[in-house]
Amino acid sequence: MIRQVFLLVTLAVAAFAGPLSDRFLNGRIVGGAPAVDGQFPYxxxxxxxxxxxxxxxxxxxxxxxxxxxxxxxxxxxxxxxxxxxxxxxxxxxxxxxxxxxxxxxxxxxxxxxxxxxxxxxxxxxxxxxxxxxxxxIPYASHFTGGGVDAVVSGWGGTAVTGGPAPNNLQWIRKTTLTNADCRARMGTANERFVIDSKICTFTQAGQGICQGDSGGPLTAGGYVIGIVSWNIPVTRGFPDGYDRVSYWHxxxxxxxx
The missing domain is CATH 2.40.10.10 (Trypsin-like serine proteases)
Known part of the structure; x- marks a missing residue:
C-alpha cells in the first residue's frame, strides 16, 4: 500500500512539471455523489x-x-x-x-x-x-461554449489518493470552459492538448475526473456533449478534458x- 500511494504522488507531481501522457487517462469521479436507479439511463x-x-x-x-x-x-x-x-x-x-x-x-x-x-x-x-x-441519449450536433452547467458520471475510486472503486455510479456537476480559457489554465506544458475537438470543464480543486470513467458522458441540456478523455491528476485545480461530441457528430x- 505504501508503494502504491508513493507512485500516485509521483505521477501527480510530474503532472505539474511536464505534459500529459497515457498514464493520466481513465478518469474517476472525485468529490461526487452516488447516482440512483434511472438517473443516468444512458x-x-x-x-x-x-x-x-x-x-x-x-x-x-x-x-x-x-x-x-x-x-x-x-x-x-x-x-x-x-x-x-x-x-x-x-x-x-x-x-x-x-x-x-x-x-x-x-x-x-x-x-x-x-x-x-x-x-x-x-x-x-x-x-x-x-x-x-x-x-x-441524443449526441450533440450543436457547439457548446464556456459557462454551461454540465454533469459527468462514471465509476472508479473516489479519493484523490486512489482507493477501491465504488460499487455505485458517481456523478458531479461541472462548468464548461472556452478552449482559450482551458489552454490558459493548462499552462505552456499542456496547452497543446486543448485542440478544437476538445471541450474542458472546471468547477473547483478537489472535484473532477481521475481514474475509471474514461469514455463516459459529459451531458448538458439532455445531450451528451463530451466523452471523458484526459485529466491532470489528481483534482488539483486543472481542467478536465473531453472529446467534443459536436465536432465528431x-x-x-x-x-x-
Whole structure:
C-alpha cells in the first residue's frame, strides 16, 4: 500500500512539471455523489471478458450503439469486451443488461501522443431493451461554449489518493470552459492538448475526473456533449478534458448508420 500511494504522488507531481501522457487517462469521479436507479439511463459500463471487470464508461446513443473513447478500446476486440447497462451498481442491480459486442469502430486517426481523435462507437449484438433504467441519449450536433452547467458520471475510486472503486455510479456537476480559457489554465506544458475537438470543464480543486470513467458522458441540456478523455491528476485545480461530441457528430452518424 505504501508503494502504491508513493507512485500516485509521483505521477501527480510530474503532472505539474511536464505534459500529459497515457498514464493520466481513465478518469474517476472525485468529490461526487452516488447516482440512483434511472438517473443516468444512458450510462453503460464497459467490461473485460470473461472476468467482467469494469474498465471504462460509455453512453447509449441508439438501440445497438454505444459512444465511448478510443483510448478505451484501441487494443480491444469484440471477443474480449462486453457492455453492461441498466444499473448504477458495478456488482448487482435489479435488472442489468449484459450485451455481447459485435463491432468496435475507433477513429482511424486516434493519436495516443496528443490523446486526439479520442472517440469510438461500439455496436452490441442484440439491441438494448429500453426501460426506465436503460435509454439512449441524443449526441450533440450543436457547439457548446464556456459557462454551461454540465454533469459527468462514471465509476472508479473516489479519493484523490486512489482507493477501491465504488460499487455505485458517481456523478458531479461541472462548468464548461472556452478552449482559450482551458489552454490558459493548462499552462505552456499542456496547452497543446486543448485542440478544437476538445471541450474542458472546471468547477473547483478537489472535484473532477481521475481514474475509471474514461469514455463516459459529459451531458448538458439532455445531450451528451463530451466523452471523458484526459485529466491532470489528481483534482488539483486543472481542467478536465473531453472529446467534443459536436465536432465528431458527422463521423459518429456515418459509422452508426
Amino acid at each position: 450510462q453503460v459500463s464497459l467490461r473485460t471478458f470473461p472476468a467482467l471487470g469494469h474498465f471504462c464508461g460509455g453512453s447509449i446513443i441508439q438501440e445497438h450503439w454505444v459512444l465511448s473513447a478510443a483510448h478505451c478500446t484501441i487494443n480491444r476486440t469484440p471477443a474480449n469486451t462486453r457492455v453492461v447497462a441498466g444499473t448504477v451498481l458495478l456488482n448487482g442491480g435489479a435488472n442489468p443488461q449484459l450485451h455481447d459486442v459485435e463491432r468496435i469502430v475507433n477513429h482511424p486517426n486516434y493519436d495516443s501522443a496528443l490523446i486526439a481523435q479520442d472517440v469510438c462507437v461500439i455496436r452490441v449484438t442484440s439491441p438494448f431493451i429500453f426501460t426506465a433504467n436503460v435509454r439512449a 458527422s463521423w459518429i452518424t456515418q459509422n452508426i448508420s
